[in-house]
Amino acid sequence: MSSAAEYAHHFSQKNVPFGIASSPSRQRPRAATRIGNTVIWLEALHQNGFFSHIEGLPDDALSHETLNSFASLPKSVQSSVRRELQDAFERNGIDAFPVSATEDIGAVTMHLPVAIGDFADFSCSLEHVKNAGRIIVNDERPPPAFFNFPIGYQGRASSIVVSGTEIERPWGQFRNPKAMGPDAPGNEPSIIFGPSQKMDYELELAAIIGKPLPMRQRLNAVDADEHIFGPGYPRIRDDASRALQR
Numbered sequence: 001m002s003s004a005a006e007y008a009h010h011f012s013q014k015n016v017p018f019g020i021a022s023s024p025s026r027q028r029p030r031a032a033t034r035i036g037n038t039v040i041w042l043e044a045l046h047q048n049g050f051f052s053h054i055e056g057l058p059d060d061a062l063s064h065e066t067l068n069s070f071a072s073l074p075k076s077v078q079s080s081v082r083r084e085l086q087d088a089f090e091r092n093g094i095d096a097f098p099v100s101a102t103e104d105i106g107a108v109t110m111h112l113p114v115a116i117g118d119f120a121d122f123s124c125s126l127e128h129v130k131n132a133g134r135i136i137v138n139d140e141r142p143p144p145a146f147f148n149f150p151i152g153y154q155g156r157a158s159s160i161v162v163s164g165t166e167i168e169r170p171w172g173q174f175r176n177p178k179a180m181g182p183d184a185p186g187n188e189p190s191i192i193f194g195p196s197q198k199m200d201y202e203l204e205l206a207a208i209i210g211k212p213l214p215m216r217q218r219l220n221a222v223d224a225d226e227h228i229f230g231p232g233y234p235r236i237r238d239d240a241s242r243a244l245q246r
Helices: 004-010 042-047 075-096 126-137 221-227
Strands: 019-023 026-035 038-041 102-104 109-111 120-123 151-154 171-175 191-195 199-205 235-241
Antiparallel strands (some): 019 026, 019 109, 026 038, 199 235
16 A cells, blocks of 8 residues: 655645644644645644734634634635745745644544535536446436536535545445346345445545535625635545446
């Protein structure tokens, strides 16, 4: 299995992602970022006054066990925090940050960065919709509505886990392939319960909605970016049970 240190080249000062991590010396999960193989504890920096001149950044914004509070702040505040980190690194390298606020990536455990209350999965690619149609209903024709609005469905937020978590095949009811067809024996049940026999996975682009929207308030598409957390997008591996979707 590859180690986190092998991906140092993905974490230059041009990246500077926000995450939640813990370590033996900091057992409570807290806000952090990474440059190279160095984890930088944002709570420690904030407590030392590193971000003191950023207007609109609450004292406890980087002290929670999730990034929900920070993600709900105006995007200009989030960008200012990232820019402050980038500017400091470009001036003095990793020495710009106190030793007490840094740690090697090898000592760190990552956690889900946000508490997820809900999620929607959208099919935005025509080829993906056609492939899924062939797999699930043996018909690649996309629904007419697809050409006006991406197809979406609400998923189960509790099934979203951090990278490295062991995945188990889901159990459920599905059609028994042994009972299908003209030559099928008559003693086979048509519906069986058990682990999925057909699994599929997809690499997906995700957007974290950090700024909440009050109930019954509509969001104009031109204002959507202000509600999306960060300048980047997480990658998600979506494991799907095709047998249970039929």
